[in-house]
Amino acid sequence: MASLLENKKVYNGLLIAILMCGLFYIFSQSSQPFKFTDEQIYYDLTKNLVEHNVYALDNLVPTAIKPPGFSFVLYAFFKISDNIDLIKCVNFLFYLAAIFTGGLIAKKYSYNTSPTLYAILICLYPVLFYTAGTLYPQTLASLLLLVILYVTFKDVLNFKKAVVIGLLWGILILSIPTFLIIFLFYLLFTRFSLKQKYLEWVFIIASILIGSWFLRNYFVFGKPVIFSTNLSINFYYGNSQFANDNPYAVADIDYMDEGKFAKIENEVERDSALKSAALTFIKDNPFAALKLYFIKFLNYFNYRNNLKTTEQQSIYYDIIMFITYYFILIMIIIRIIDRKRFPLSKLEIFILGCYVLNALVTSVFFTRIRFRLPFDYLLILMNAIYISNWLQYKKAKFHLSKGG
Numbered sequence: 001m002a003s004l005l006e007n008k009k010v011y012n013g014l015l016i017a018i019l020m021c022g023l024f025y026i027f028s029q030s031s032q033p034f035k036f037t038d039e040q041i042y043y044d045l046t047k048n049l050v051e052h053n054v055y056a057l058d059n060l061v062p063t064a065i066k067p068p069g070f071s072f073v074l075y076a077f078f079k080i081s082d083n084i085d086l087i088k089c090v091n092f093l094f095y096l097a098a099i100f101t102g103g104l105i106a107k108k109y110s111y112n113t114s115p116t117l118y119a120i121l122i123c124l125y126p127v128l129f130y131t132a133g134t135l136y137p138q139t140l141a142s143l144l145l146l147v148i149l150y151v152t153f154k155d156v157l158n159f160k161k162a163v164v165i166g167l168l169w170g171i172l173i174l175s176i177p178t179f180l181i182i183f184l185f186y187l188l189f190t191r192f193s194l195k196q197k198y199l200e201w202v203f204i205i206a207s208i209l210i211g212s213w214f215l216r217n218y219f220v221f222g223k224p225v226i227f228s229t230n231l232s233i234n235f236y237y238g239n240s241q242f243a244n245d246n247p248y249a250v251a252d253i254d255y256m257d258e259g260k261f262a263k264i265e266n267e268v269e270r271d272s273a274l275k276s277a278a279l280t281f282i283k284d285n286p287f288a289a290l291k292l293y294f295i296k297f298l299n300y301f302n303y304r305n306n307l308k309t310t311e312q313q314s315i316y317y318d319i320i321m322f323i324t325y326y327f328i329l330i331m332i333i334i335r336i337i338d339r340k341r342f343p344l345s346k347l348e349i350f351i352l353g354c355y356v357l358n359a360l361v362t363s364v365f366f367t368r369i370r371f372r373l374p375f376d377y378l379l380i381l382m383n384a385i386y387i388s389n390w391l392q393y394k395k396a397k398f399h400l401s402k403g404g
């Protein structure tokens with residue numbers, strides 16, 4: 001078993017098989033290019049950025065409805081072609097690159113079996129494959145996070161590596177703003193636990209990217225918008241009487257308070273009104289808000305979500321998610337219990353910290369499966385390292401007993 005997992009031909013063949021399955025899946029879905037509304041939004045934003053040099057939807061009015069990182073990365077690929085199937089293929093290549101990068105990290109902390117194990121375990125969690133076939137930033141974020149960890153934990157940082165990591169963090173935060181808190185945790189952890197230097201340059205470069213987007217928004221709207229005008233919508237979704245009625249589902253803004261927020265045409269004013277309404281709800285209902293936060297935190301570890309697009313849900317999907325996600329969590333629990341025999345590495349401690357911290361942060365807004373997916377890549381990485389080390393431990397113990 002171990003020798004088969006160590007075989008490079010098996011590993012390369014597995015990556016090729018994943019790629020072929022991904023391409024087949026994407027082109028088989030050509031009749032329904034956008035399954036979710038946000039996919040269309042990301043597509044239109046990037047297309048107009050390329051064709052009209054403006055970050056806007058079809059009305060070509062400058063917007064900040066979504067953070068720009070994902071569109072900035074896709075910009076170069078849209079220059080080649082704006083065919084939605086080809087763009088999704090690019091997103092799937094991010095998925096494949098994430099598997100490869102995770103394999104490199106796993107190999108550093110275990111044996112040659114771990115890269116193949118990591119690829120297999122990723123495949124056994126099909127929601128990652130599914131998400132890679134959609135136009136969402138989670139797959140890109142997973143790749144960026146894994147590259148950052150690979151460079152950071154591989155060896156000592158120098159100035160050039162610090163600049164690269166700063167760029168990656170800037171793009172990552174501008175793709176998914178909640179990563180800002182993870183970024184701060186990263187700086188503290190790498191400074192005090194890994195004793196890495198040049199972290200000030202990581203902070204400076206990332207801040208320049210984020211600050212540039214902030215300045216753009218200030219000049220465009222005349223008011224400060226740090227990341228996007230969608231942030232307060234998410235804040236209101238998770239902190240209102242509507243969220244209190246059903247904390248697992250997101251209400252449609254067109255029906256909230258008889259559509260009063262949807263009627264506000266100026267997106268910055270709508271953003272401000274939604275934020276104010278959410279804060280008012282928290283202030284007037286502190287115990288209800290605290291209870292709701294706890295429920296949202298627990299929902300972070302849920303195997304299913306109630307979606308507005310109910311056609312995307314099925315009992316079979318739920319069964320698969322239940323088995324695959326809780327398998328990952330059970331393996332993590334076993335890994336923690338077995339820490340005396342296999343002490344937790346600094347990388348694993350960082351991963352566990354990130355996972356819990358992301359749960360705490362996203363619970364401020366509302367929790368969804370896709371919000372945790374980049375961190376599920378990290379849990380699977382821990383599992384691959386642990387299983388690989390366990391297999392080698394059993395193999396060595398067997399040879400020892402046989403030799404005796």
